[in-house]
Amino acid sequence: MASSGHHRVVIAGGGTAGITVAASLMRRTGRDLDIAIVEPAAMHYYQPALTMVGAGAYEMDRVGKPMADVIPSGVTHIETAIAAFDPDNNAVTLADGERMTYDYLVVATGVRLDWEKVEGLAETLGKNGVCSNYSPDHAPYTWECVRGLEPASRAVFTQPPLPFKCPGAPQKAVYMTADYLKRKGLLKGCDVSFFLHGPGIFGVPFFAKELVKVAARYGVDVRYQHNLVAVDGEAKTATFEQVAEGHEGEQITVPFDMLHVSPPQSPHEFVRKSSLANAAGWVEVDQNSMRHARHENVFALGDVTTTPNSKTAAAVRKQAPVVVRNLLHAMAGRDLEPGYDGYASCPLTTGWGKAIIAEFVYGGKVTPTFGFLDPAKEQPLGWFAKISGLPAMYWWYMLRGYEWFPEHDRNFQE
Numbered sequence: 001m002a003s004s005g006h007h008r009v010v011i012a013g014g015g016t017a018g019i020t021v022a023a024s025l026m027r028r029t030g031r032d033l034d035i036a037i038v039e040p041a042a043m044h045y046y047q048p049a050l051t052m053v054g055a056g057a058y059e060m061d062r063v064g065k066p067m068a069d070v071i072p073s074g075v076t077h078i079e080t081a082i083a084a085f086d087p088d089n090n091a092v093t094l095a096d097g098e099r100m101t102y103d104y105l106v107v108a109t110g111v112r113l114d115w116e117k118v119e120g121l122a123e124t125l126g127k128n129g130v131c132s133n134y135s136p137d138h139a140p141y142t143w144e145c146v147r148g149l150e151p152a153s154r155a156v157f158t159q160p161p162l163p164f165k166c167p168g169a170p171q172k173a174v175y176m177t178a179d180y181l182k183r184k185g186l187l188k189g190c191d192v193s194f195f196l197h198g199p200g201i202f203g204v205p206f207f208a209k210e211l212v213k214v215a216a217r218y219g220v221d222v223r224y225q226h227n228l229v230a231v232d233g234e235a236k237t238a239t240f241e242q243v244a245e246g247h248e249g250e251q252i253t254v255p256f257d258m259l260h261v262s263p264p265q266s267p268h269e270f271v272r273k274s275s276l277a278n279a280a281g282w283v284e285v286d287q288n289s290m291r292h293a294r295h296e297n298v299f300a301l302g303d304v305t306t307t308p309n310s311k312t313a314a315a316v317r318k319q320a321p322v323v324v325r326n327l328l329h330a331m332a333g334r335d336l337e338p339g340y341d342g343y344a345s346c347p348l349t350t351g352w353g354k355a356i357i358a359e360f361v362y363g364g365k366v367t368p369t370f371g372f373l374d375p376a377k378e379q380p381l382g383w384f385a386k387i388s389g390l391p392a393m394y395w396w397y398m399l400r401g402y403e404w405f406p407e408h409d410r411n412f413q414e
């Protein structure tokens with residue numbers, strides 16, 4: 001089998017996590033580290049902004065940049081996909097069959113969007129009123145669908161089984177649409193319904209309590225424990241299977257004028273099949289050090305891991321410095337630090353100009369950055385963070401390897 005060379009560090013995936021780690025490693029080592037990123041995609045997207053594209057609050061051309069523009073200088077970009085991991089031999093196999101070896105591996109390949117798991121969905125996505133903010137190709141169509149709603153329209157929203165990335169994203173689409181209808185004077189005549197697989201609206205009870213009130217304020221018909229199983233685009237109907245005890249398998253079919261789908265999500269097959277994965281297919285790491293459970297020279301972060309945090313870019317922002325520090329500690333033969341506390345954050349846009357800034361760590365403990373604001377309340381600051389502050393922080397700090405909160409560095413010696 002051909003060889004694609006050896007690198008001191010191979011990073012699998014050039015998304016939020018892969019680029020942040022590469023940039024930070026380069027910055028900390030004075031660009032004196034041999035790093036290769038394996039990433040097949042031509043574009044890098046700031047995915048959190050897709051929700052706002054679907055709400056008409058953000059332009060699509062500000063969401064993505066060519067991958068070549070975000071790969072840090074000095075890092076080798078291998079423009080193909082990884083087909084298999086072989087951690088026993090410190091190697092990966094690429095899509096063209098070549099093998100590549102490493103001293104250290106960082107896995108950051110994110111999640112797979114399983115459009116095909118919902119019958120009829122892939123065929124109709126992007127037309128017939130079927131849209132999704134989860135795809136950069138289709139988020140602009142969400143806004144087109146929202147603007148097309150008329151008096152007495154039916155807008156249906158879905159939320160898949162956990163785990164899926166950004167647990168707030170499906171309901172942000174609900175609130176932004178309901179708010180638009182309200183501002184247009186159409187809300188009272190329209191039916192807005194939200195079908196969720198889970199038994200609650202949000203995983204952290206502190207915020208769930210407030211979000212239930214927001215949904216009620218808009219008159220949203222919230223249906224828990226309903227899983228989308230089929231879409232008929234031509235007939236404009238969505239079929240849900242109930243998952244509540246005693247009703248398992250019972251189906252209901254509802255008509256829609258607009259259907260916003262948050263698709264089921266899973267680990268990529270090549271990750272699931274590898275010995276890096278746990279039984280469910282996610283890369284098994286220590287939830288504090290981010291080092292692999294069995295392979296000492298492997299780290300993972302972002303959506304691909306077993307860590308029980310919300311799968312968000314905000315989590316990556318806090319995981320990346322831990323991975324970088326611990327990777328450098330491992331290279332120097334030092335002990336690792338248990339630095340990641342499960343932090344995740346989600347500005348839950350509840351309408352134009354306001355958001356609940358949900359920030360929390362493992363165990364659902366609420367950890368607001370802005371201690372002077374009530375974290376349960378909708379705030380204009382949350383909206384401005386979502387629209388301006390966080391995108392700027394993403395492109396100019398995270399992806400350039402800076403750390404926003406320097407307390408991470410306090411006790412760190414390279």
Ligand SMILES: Cc1cc2nc3c(=O)[nH]c(=O)nc-3n(C[C@H](O)[C@H](O)[C@H](O)COP(=O)(O)OP(=O)(O)OC[C@H]3O[C@@H](n4cnc5c(N)ncnc54)[C@H](O)[C@@H]3O)c2cc1C
Pocket residue numbers: 012013014015016017018038039040041046047048049050051080081082083108109110111133134135165166169268270301302303304311312313314315316345346347
């Ligand atoms: C609609 C939406 C709204 C969101 N809102 C928020 C929010 O408000 N706040 C927030 O913090 N987060 C939000 N997120 C989540 C956030 O974007 C993700 O959690 C974050 O991007 C995860 O980073 P990652 O690097 O793990 O995965 P990604 O950024 O998805 O990157 C994975 C990379 O791996 C690559 N890859 C895949 N297969 C292979 C392979 N075989 N070989 C090599 N590379 C491969 C992919 O091409 C991709 O570039 C949102 C996401 C979406 C979709």
